[in-house]
Amino acid sequence: MESTALLIGFVAMSVGSLAIYATGSKSNAIRHHTQIHALVPFIAATAYLAMYLGNFVWDRGDGALVYLPRYVDWIFTTPLLLAGLVALALHEHPRQGGYLTAIIGLDALMILAGLLSAISLDGTTRLIWFLWSCAAFAGVYYLLWGPLRERSANYGGDLDKVYRQNALQLSVVWLAYPVVFALGPEGFGTISSAASIWAILVLDVAAKVGYGLLVGERLKTAEPELERR
Numbered sequence: 180m181e182s183t184a185l186l187i188g189f190v191a192m193s194v195g196s197l198a199i200y201a202t203g204s205k206s207n208a209i210r211h212h213t214q215i216h217a218l219v220p221f222i223a224a225t226a227y228l229a230m231y232l233g234n235f236v237w238d239r240g241d242g243a244l245v246y247l248p249r250y251v252d253w254i255f256t257t258p259l260l261l262a263g264l265v266a267l268a269l270h271e272h273p274r275q276g277g278y279l280t281a282i283i284g285l286d287a288l289m290i291l292a293g294l295l296s297a298i299s300l301d302g303t304t305r306l307i308w309f310l311w312s313c314a315a316f317a318g319v320y321y322l323l324w325g326p327l328r329e330r331s332a333n334y335g336g337d338l339d340k341v342y343r344q345n346a347l348q349l350s351v352v353w354l355a356y357p358v359v360f361a362l363g364p365e366g367f368g369t370i371s372s373a374a375s376i377w378a379i380l381v382l383d384v385a386a387k388v389g390y391g392l393l394v395g396e397r398l399k400t401a402e403p404e405l406e407r408r
């Protein structure tokens with residue numbers, strides 16, 4: 180059951196990476212977005228392959244398995260996805276305001292605290308790290324919908340529209356991750372390990388492949404605006 184999902188994850192991410200690269204814009208102004216979005220599922224494919232092969236899959240000590248490659252995947256892919264959004268919000272002038280450092284710092288703390296929660300045997304310790312991870316997550320949302328949203332709106336135009344669409348899609352899909360985590364064996368154990376692996380597979384396909392393909396299409400609409408300058 181679990182191994183089928185992990186193998187499907189490997190194949191879906193590999194194909195997704197190629198599809199994003201093949202269909203994304205090659206225009207000089209936004210090629211870096213295509214490359215970022217193709218790299219994200221490539222990293223995830225590597226993590227799924229490692230999990231399928233059983234590398235760094237550990238018994239926490241009470242029978243629950245912790246899939247370390249998942250967290251390694253997230254620590255690389257989530258900053259890449261956020262970096263794409265920050266570049267968009269700042270309309271490709273990314274040296275403003277230190278937002279990139281702030282959002283990636285919060286995001287990395289969110290993933291690290293999540294990993295600490297997952298490996299903690301004691302229920303209270305697990306809950307504390309879960310809540311700490313959620314606090315960092317809230318900080319990410321704040322930056323996306325507060326200062327970055329404002330910057331993007333000041334620039335206006337097609338890119339601002341694309342920023343808002345991307346930020347909304349990302350915010351909705353990412354919100355499901357802590358929910359699945361909390362329900363699964365790493366959290367309160369309401370759903371089985373297999374169910375949580377399938378659920379995360381669906382989320383990963385949406386957050387990396389679906390998101391990457393849609394962002395690619397949206398960015399093409401803003402191509403003329405970017406090339407004009």
Ligand code: RET
Pocket residue numbers: 219253256257260289290292293294296309312313316353354356357360383386387
């Ligand atoms: C964890 C632990 C519990 C609290 C929170 C979490 C958030 C995880 C998120 C993961 C997103 C992953 C993506 C991967 C694909 O590229 C770590 C589950 C808040 C938001 C988008």
